[in-house]
Amino acid sequence: MDDATPLPTVNRQVLLAQRPHGPVAPECFEHAQTPLPPLQDGQALLRVLYVSLDPTIRGWMESDTYLPAIPIGDPIRSGGVAEVIASRNDAFAVGSRYFAMTNWQEYVVADADLMGSPLPPDLDPVEALGVYGTTGITAWAGMTQVADVQEGDTVLVSGAAGGTGSVAGQIARILGAGRVVGIAGTDAKCAWITGELGFDAAVNYRTEDIDARIGELCPDGVDVFFDNVGGDTLEAALNHLALGARVVLCGAISGYNDAEPAPGPRNLMQLVVQRARMEGFLVLDYLDRFPEAALQLAVWVAEGRLRHREEVVTGGIEVAPRAFDRLFTGENMGKLVVQVWPRD
Amino acid sequence: MDDATPLPTVNRQVLLAQRPHGPVAPECFEHAQTPLPPLQDGQALLRVLYVSLDPTIRGWMESDTYLPAIPIGDPIRSGGVAEVIASRNDAFAVGSRYFAMTNWQEYVVADADLMGSPLPPDLDPVEALGVYGTTGITAWAGMTQVADVQEGDTVLVSGAAGGTGSVAGQIARILGAGRVVGIAGTDAKCAWITGELGFDAAVNYRTEDIDARIGELCPDGVDVFFDNVGGDTLEAALNHLALGARVVLCGAISGYNDAEPAPGPRNLMQLVVQRARMEGFLVLDYLDRFPEAALQLAVWVAEGRLRHREEVVTGGIEVAPRAFDRLFTGENMGKLVVQVWPRD
Numbered sequence A, B: 001m002d003d004a005t006p007l008p009t010v011n012r013q014v015l016l017a018q019r020p021h022g023p024v025a026p027e028c029f030e031h032a033q034t035p036l037p038p039l040q041d042g043q044a045l046l047r048v049l050y051v052s053l054d055p056t057i058r059g060w061m062e063s064d065t066y067l068p069a070i071p072i073g074d075p076i077r078s079g080g081v082a083e084v085i086a087s088r089n090d091a092f093a094v095g096s097r098y099f100a101m102t103n104w105q106e107y108v109v110a111d112a113d114l115m116g117s118p119l120p121p122d123l124d125p126v127e128a129l130g131v132y133g134t135t136g137i138t139a140w141a142g143m144t145q146v147a148d149v150q151e152g153d154t155v156l157v158s159g160a161a162g163g164t165g166s167v168a169g170q171i172a173r174i175l176g177a178g179r180v181v182g183i184a185g186t187d188a189k190c191a192w193i194t195g196e197l198g199f200d201a202a203v204n205y206r207t208e209d210i211d212a213r214i215g216e217l218c219p220d221g222v223d224v225f226f227d228n229v230g231g232d233t234l235e236a237a238l239n240h241l242a243l244g245a246r247v248v249l250c251g252a253i254s255g256y257n258d259a260e261p262a263p264g265p266r267n268l269m270q271l272v273v274q275r276a277r278m279e280g281f282l283v284l285d286y287l288d289r290f291p292e293a294a295l296q297l298a299v300w301v302a303e304g305r306l307r308h309r310e311e312v313v314t315g316g317i318e319v320a321p322r323a324f325d326r327l328f329t330g331e332n333m334g335k336l337v338v339q340v341w342p343r344d
Helices: A056-062 A125-129 A134-146 A163-174 A187-195 A210-217 A231-238 A283-302 A317-329 B056-062 B125-129 B134-146 B163-174 B187-195 B210-217 B231-238 B283-302 B317-329
Strands: A010-016 A029-035 A044-052 A080-087 A097-100 A107-110 A116-118 A154-158 A179-184 A201-204 A222-227 A241-249 A277-280 A310-313 A335-339 B010-016 B029-035 B044-052 B080-087 B097-100 B107-110 B116-119 B154-158 B179-184 B201-204 B222-227 B241-249 B277-280 B310-313 B335-339
Touching (some): A010 A317, A044 A097, A044 A125, A097 A125, A125 A310, A125 A335, A134 A163, A134 A222, A134 A241, A154 A231, A163 A179, A163 A187, A163 A222, A179 A210, A187 A201, A201 A210, A210 A231, A222 A231, A231 A241, B010 B317, B044 B317, B097 B125, B125 B310, B134 B163, B134 B222, B134 B241, B134 B283, B154 B231, B163 B179, B163 B222, B179 B187, B179 B210, B231 B241, B317 B335
Parallel strands (some): A154 A179, A154 A222, A179 A201, A241 A277, B154 B179, B154 B222, B222 B241, B241 B277, B310 B335
Antiparallel strands (some): A010 A029, A080 A097, A097 A116, A277 B277, B044 B107, B044 B335, B097 B116
């Protein structure tokens, strides 16, 4: 955008209208067109290219957790990639791109304190939100920093066709896992993770008896369970823990849309019987290692050892609420992002 | 017993008659008087002095867990202290005492392979089953090997007036905990742990709102939760975890008598939000460290830093089933043992 082009004066946003109680209803969102004031000295204007859709956003909409709840009336909090289109701050060069908390909107006005990090010019912004972003780095952190994968381990991953799970299973293999089994919700997903991603086996939790299948597919027990799902899936996996197993709690998407929290697994005593540990983690705790992690992931991709897939939904920021739903119905395969600009 | 005294020819035993389903009913036990055959070369005859009553026996009665289930018709499996009263094996000197799996019976015929370890002659056999036995060493293992207590930590212990919990809380203090809070089921127990054992505070879970009280008593959150109870107690504690908390699963006595396993905590996501870990352990994994642990415990006792209490039930091995019940009704304070000989 050169100096002759007038700057935008309206910012399309998706705001939090009400907190979800149960499934995220359309009424939770409000579509707004907010005036963009003229740029002040020291500010830069960024155009959002893509926003990242993550299950954890559901939690931010509902209540204070590891971050404060999104205030009612604020844009939905979200990571994204944005490009500087106008700058009255030497720190922000026009054309440079940032990974930042862009939120669900078309434009971000950045002060000196933009929470974000610059992207190399040639990095695909979709991959920057997927395999090289929090989604992939979550898999890296959980698998390399928490799971303690040992040579020959049997590693089970739930949500295995999601952005994080699909990468997590492959990292387990790279770290020496002897057997990698994924749990996913469609035959197409199961075929993808075993066919393209090299998982040894997959369980379709919608059509198969998950408990029995884990037992069959992991005859020596599960050494590492990387869980994105919680609920019945977690309970089934606990029944098959090997001695000294590590259960890495990444998320529990099966329960995020429950109006009231569902009961937990009945078999936590398996942690005692198998001397196992269950540990939760948040990728935010590894912010200082993001550069190292992203580089490691890129090297694995370059070596052909790590594959990834991103699904891009077009139509502008307005489609984000509908697209967000797909995370919970299990329609997405790999990482899900919304292309904000161009709109299609 | 000198050579002139005839050896006993009958062994009173308590056998497993049927597996419990729900609370342990009297019908689960059968009282037997089993003939004791004459001693063979290489054998020794031990008289059982005390047997240890432990909640985990309930699990052994029901099903295979970390040990195979007790076979129907076998004596109830149990640790105990026994003394050699006759020996045709030079490895067993008459008068020497052993900590061993004596089971619920009056006599043990030992072959060369008696599973047990000799006790120093002057060690009180009750203390050998309590603070210096698996009960105290369980507290040692959980607190020193699993909990990772840091200087200033807030440590919460459930079952805090039990044999293990009462020692665990004191070890936490010795390791530098800044605040030690116990959960117990009577005012007398609460008074004992705060008055004599030096806990900073106690919650009576039968009369107080446990969740609210933990919040009041642990305003900076719980860094270590040493759990003997499970169920609602575990759920309440999870609501108050501090960042990076460690939940040490020692047992879950609240659920041992359930006919069907009860649902687990609804709030396992607290492990993610607080980046906390929950880890189960078994004292059996520390068998090779028992001598070191018992010595450490003895030094703490000698220094006046660790207090312990054992309740001795008399009346012979026949009273073991009734006494065992007290573990689940919460009647015992400290370690519970049955004196087998002398009978009163």
